[in-house]
Amino acid sequence: MVVAEPAKxxxxxxxxxxxxxxNECWQLDDTGWELxxxxxxxILNVLDDHSRLAVASSALETVTGAATxxxxxxxxxxxxxxxxxxxxxxxxxxxxxxxALAAIGIGAGHSRPYHPQTNGKVERFHQTQKxxxxxxxxxxxxxxxxxxxxxxxxxxxxxxxxxSLGRQRxxxxxxxxxxxxxxxxxxxxxxxxxxxxxxxxxxxxGKKWRITIGASYDDQRALAVVTGTACHVFVxxxxxxxxxxxxxxxxxxxxxxxxxxxxxREAPRHA
Numbered sequence: 001m002v003v004a005e006p007a008k009x010x011x012x013x014x015x016x017x018x019x020x021x022x023n024e025c026w027q028l029d030d031t032g033w034e035l036x037x038x039x040x041x042x043i044l045n046v047l048d049d050h051s052r053l054a055v056a057s058s059a060l061e062t063v064t065g066a067a068t069x070x071x072x073x074x075x076x077x078x079x080x081x082x083x084x085x086x087x088x089x090x091x092x093x094x095x096x097x098x099x100a101l102a103a104i105g106i107g108a109g110h111s112r113p114y115h116p117q118t119n120g121k122v123e124r125f126h127q128t129q130k131x132x133x134x135x136x137x138x139x140x141x142x143x144x145x146x147x148x149x150x151x152x153x154x155x156x157x158x159x160x161x162x163x164s165l166g167r168q169r170x171x172x173x174x175x176x177x178x179x180x181x182x183x184x185x186x187x188x189x190x191x192x193x194x195x196x197x198x199x200x201x202x203x204x205x206g207k208k209w210r211i212t213i214g215a216s217y218d219d220q221r222a223l224a225v226v227t228g229t230a231c232h233v234f235v236x237x238x239x240x241x242x243x244x245x246x247x248x249x250x251x252x253x254x255x256x257x258x259x260x261x262x263x264x265r266e267a268p269r270h271a
Contacts, residue, residue, distance in 0.1 A: 065096020066237035
């Protein structure tokens, strides 16, 4: 009884957004999965919008802002940082991750509530991934599930022709595409990622640097992103300290001189 009127369809409904460059935009989202004993866990997937390259696929107990930042940073250390990311409105993405990445020049976009089509590429990736997982022996632990995810990502990126890419493989498209990234850093500048526990108010970056961030962070897990001499230290997914590393010294104190910082009263007055 309904008469179709195509002329009234929104013009933008026929337009599919695709980023022009690799690393222009990453889509990310999590999806649920059950282990062999019925225990529900999460899979966090991150996809390059232009090439459909699966830059990360991680099995997690829960998806927190800190865990998401760690997955995101580990992927960026390999393929470079994106200019921005796109996600739904989950608090871990919209607040913790977006705020953390803004500190290193990465923008954030979020889909409208109840509108998953905005994040459609990674949603579609979930389906393909789960169909493949359903044909494998059900993993009994997070480690077993992660091994399956690593294998699927290898197949998806390097061996499986993608219908939306004209039967090309995502890795081939990504390699051939021009790259972009955050506007405040040179392309091709790699980042190094360090993780560990804060002890004595300090966080060690291997044997090279010891960064003071304060005793209030003791016994907490920290993540540091080092690009050149620029360093950002995050604790629980939140920026704890931003600094320029001094390559000539191991200790990176909070203040330029020993002891407490200069107060307003102690500061020299100008004549």
